[in-house]
Amino acid sequence: xxTVTQSQPEMSVQEAETVTLSCTYDTSESDYYLFWYKQPxxxxxxxxxxxxxxxxxxxxxxxxxxxxQKAAKSFSLKISDSQLGDAAMYFCATSPGRSGGGADxxxxxxxxxxxxxx
Amino acid sequence: EPEVTQTPSHQVTQMxxxxxxxxxxxxxxxxxxxxxxxxxxxxxFLVSFYNNEISEKSEIFxxxxxxxxxxxxxxxxxxxxTKLEDSAMYFCASKRPVPGELFFGEGSRLTVL
Numbered sequence: 001x002x003t004v005t006q007s008q009p010e011m012s013v014q015e016a017e018t019v020t021l022s023c024t025y026d027t028s029e030s031d032y033y034l035f036w037y038k039q040p041x042x043x044x045x046x047x048x049x050x051x052x053x054x055x056x057x058x059x060x061x062x063x064x065x066x067x068x069q070k071a072a073k074s075f076s077l078k079i080s081d082s083q084l085g086d087a088a089m090y091f092c093a094t095s096p097g098r099s100g101g102g103a104d105x106x107x108x109x110x111x112x113x114x115x116x117x118x
Numbered sequence: 119e120p121e122v123t124q125t126p127s128h129q130v131t132q133m134x135x136x137x138x139x140x141x142x143x144x145x146x147x148x149x150x151x152x153x154x155x156x157x158x159x160x161x162x163f164l165v166s167f168y169n170n171e172i173s174e175k176s177e178i179f180x181x182x183x184x185x186x187x188x189x190x191x192x193x194x195x196x197x198x199x200t201k202l203e204d205s206a207m208y209f210c211a212s213k214r215p216v217p218g219e220l221f222f223g224e225g226s227r228l229t230v231l
Binding site (some may be wrong): 037043044045046047048050091094095104105106107109110111 | 160194
């Protein structure tokens with residue numbers, strides 16, 4: 001079983017500044033994936049960044065990076081140089097990482113509403 | 119870029135009526151999912167589907183719900199005898215054979231009156 005906790009219902013940041021969204025998780029899986037999804041007002045969830053738990057190196061995608069602390073079961077998202085288009089709900093999620101495929105879906109946190117102040 | 123498409127975008131129905139939500143997953147994906155998001159709450163897993171059968175389902179997915187892939191392209195969620203508490207956004211998602219990322223549709227908003 002997996003659980004994901006996002007303790008910040010809402011965060012606000014000035015445009016061009018940096019913001020960090022928190023996420024902690026719990027899983028019984030030895031191999032798993034972690035994700036951050038963005039859900040803008042248009043509703044479709046879009047993958048922002050993903051991390052394989054077996055990789056020690058933190059994933060990075062342009063202005064988005066994660067701080068993956070496996071022992072602490074923490075997976076925070078850092079957004080650098082925030083832009084107005086970053087405003088959205090951000091969901092942290094996990095799934096088992098079975099090799100060869102697997103129908104396991106995602107377990108989501110409750111989300112963090114990110115507001116970008118111009 | 120291929121994407122998951124869902125219809126209808128919004129459906130309003132009377133309590134007790136049956137609703138079918140449709141999804142066209144990305145063509146080379148093999149795993150299909152339905153999720154639900156009640157307004158202001160987190161996204162909840164309903165069911166996963168692989169090789170023409172349900173792989174996993176949550177406690178939410180009771181006998182009121184059913185899924186099928188009737189023609190090899192559409193993936194449908196049927197809700198029988200809708201209740202007020204079924205009002206939510208329903209998201210379809212699909213995944214490639216390699217585990218990991220799910221691709222989501224834009225969702226179908228269901229309003230039960």
